[in-house]
Amino acid sequence: MPVWQWLLDAAGALLVLVLFYGIGLIVRRRLLSRNGGTFELSYRVRQEHAGRGWLLGLGRYSGESLQWFRYFSLWPGPKRVLQRSEVTYLDSRAPEGSEQMSLYPEHVVLSCSTPDGLIELAMSPASLMGFQSWLESGPPGTDWTRGPRQ
Known part of the structure; x- marks a missing residue:
C-alpha cells in the first residue's frame, strides 16, 4: 500500500475521531442542561x-x-x-x-x-x-x- 493511502486513511480516522468528540460534547451539554x-x-x-x-x-x-x-x-x-x-x-x-x-x-x-x-x-x-x-x-x-x- 503506498504511503499516500496510509496518510489518507490516517486523516480519515482523525476526522472521524474529531467528529465523535464534537458529538460527545453536544450530547454531554444537553444532558447537563436538561434539568x-x-x-x-x-x-x-x-x-x-x-x-x-x-x-x-x-x-x-x-x-x-x-x-x-x-x-x-x-x-x-x-x-x-x-x-x-x-x-x-x-x-x-x-x-x-x-x-x-x-x-x-x-x-x-x-x-x-x-x-x-x-x-x-x-x-x-x-x-x-x-x-x-x-x-x-x-x-x-x-x-x-x-x-x-x-
Missing part, C-alpha cells in the same frame, strides 16, 4: 500569573452545591463542587488586561473564600445575582454574611 439551572461559569485554576489560568465551563446548581463542568471535557461528572455552607462571596470586579480575551464579554470576575483558600469565578451579571441569591437562601440558621473561616 435547568445551568449557566456559563468560568473558573480560574491557576493564579500565579495575572489574567491567566481561566477555564471556560458550565455551572449547575444541585441542592446545596454548585457544580462546575469544563466545556471541552467528555467526563460526565463535575470537575469542581462548591458547597453553599463553605463559600463566602467577597468581591466582584471587571476583567482586567488579558482576562478580557479569556472570558466571555460582559462577564464579571468574583472572588470567593472557601476552606481551600480564595477562588475566582467569572459569570454574567445576571448569573452573579442568581449566585448571590443562592448563597443567601441557605437553610435557616446559616449566616451568609460570615467572614472566612479561621
Whole structure:
C-alpha cells in the first residue's frame, strides 16, 4: 500500500475521531442542561500569573452545591463542587488586561473564600445575582454574611 493511502486513511480516522468528540460534547451539554439551572461559569485554576489560568465551563446548581463542568471535557461528572455552607462571596470586579480575551464579554470576575483558600469565578451579571441569591437562601440558621473561616 503506498504511503499516500496510509496518510489518507490516517486523516480519515482523525476526522472521524474529531467528529465523535464534537458529538460527545453536544450530547454531554444537553444532558447537563436538561434539568435547568445551568449557566456559563468560568473558573480560574491557576493564579500565579495575572489574567491567566481561566477555564471556560458550565455551572449547575444541585441542592446545596454548585457544580462546575469544563466545556471541552467528555467526563460526565463535575470537575469542581462548591458547597453553599463553605463559600463566602467577597468581591466582584471587571476583567482586567488579558482576562478580557479569556472570558466571555460582559462577564464579571468574583472572588470567593472557601476552606481551600480564595477562588475566582467569572459569570454574567445576571448569573452573579442568581449566585448571590443562592448563597443567601441557605437553610435557616446559616449566616451568609460570615467572614472566612479561621
